[in-house]
Amino acid sequence: MAAASVTSPWLLRKAFQALAFSQPLHTNKHLSFYGNLCSFPFQYPLRSSGLCHIAQVIKGDNDVLLKGVGDKSAIEEVKHILDTARRAATRREVFHTDFLTPPVLKESMIVLQKLADVKAVAQGGYPQAERCRLSIGHSEVLTNDPNVVAAINISGNFSFQPCSHGDFLGAILGKGIAREKLGDIILQGEKGAHVVIVPELVDFLMSTLDKVANVSV
Structure with a gap:
């Protein structure tokens, strides 16, 4: 196909x-x-196709944040990414996910927008990439890592x-x-x-x- x-x-x-x-x-x-x-995540808005995007990421309860996930099949993966974001905020380190599917990427970015102190950058190698990795960390240490x-x-x-x-x-x-x-x-x-x-x-x-x-x- x-x-x-x-x-x-x-x-x-x-x-x-x-x-x-x-x-x-x-x-x-x-x-x-x-x-x-x-990748070139800074110029492109997030769409349902999973185009690369940058998100500003308040501390909140996981269950409350996850209620906003529209694609229920993505909840477990989004929860794991949310936990990763909290570790990044606590340790002031940058964590990288594996490549995510477009639905998981979309839902994760929506949830991460509700967090503070950390950013998330999606990188897939080129602007129209559908499958991307998320790099999550504090803004001062997070870069568009080649x-x-x-x-x-x-x-x-x-x-x-x-x-x-x-x-x-x-x-x-x-x-x-x-x-x-x-x-x-x-x-x-x-x-x-x-x-x-x-x-x-x-x-x-x-x-x-x-x-x-x-x-x-």
Whole structure:
């Protein structure tokens, strides 16, 4: 299936065009690591699609805050993120979540807007990212950290056997990588795909991924 996004494939490809024409930091067969990505959360409002956004985050009771969560299926994850925000406020440290789904991201940002003393920045590697990580901490220590997300280019001979979003996702999950460690997968047609991932798993994926469906990479 196509990559899940309310943004057109053309716009997504445009967002990653800089990667396509940049020099990779290192390569392994048909896998290229383009380094850590800095997302651009400051200019974009939060929408239901989960676009990156920055939020000012009063102390309150968790149950009261969670009553405002519209998507009840997201409550447990939002509660965990709220607990993380409280730890960040107490310890004056910055905490990073895994990649969140658009509904969880949206509900989390709404709840975090009701908190004080900390901010939350969503980072997904590019402005239209649907799956983003939240960085939570006091404003004086919180930055738009380029080390929170990274990107890998997966290339191969996809001309005769195009692969879907599910093919790329299945190949990566098959290596034991959890879904929450992956951001968006941006299809590039016969060129392959760009994959947003947590930086600490870049080397592992590049050393283990050798095939997507029946196409060698």
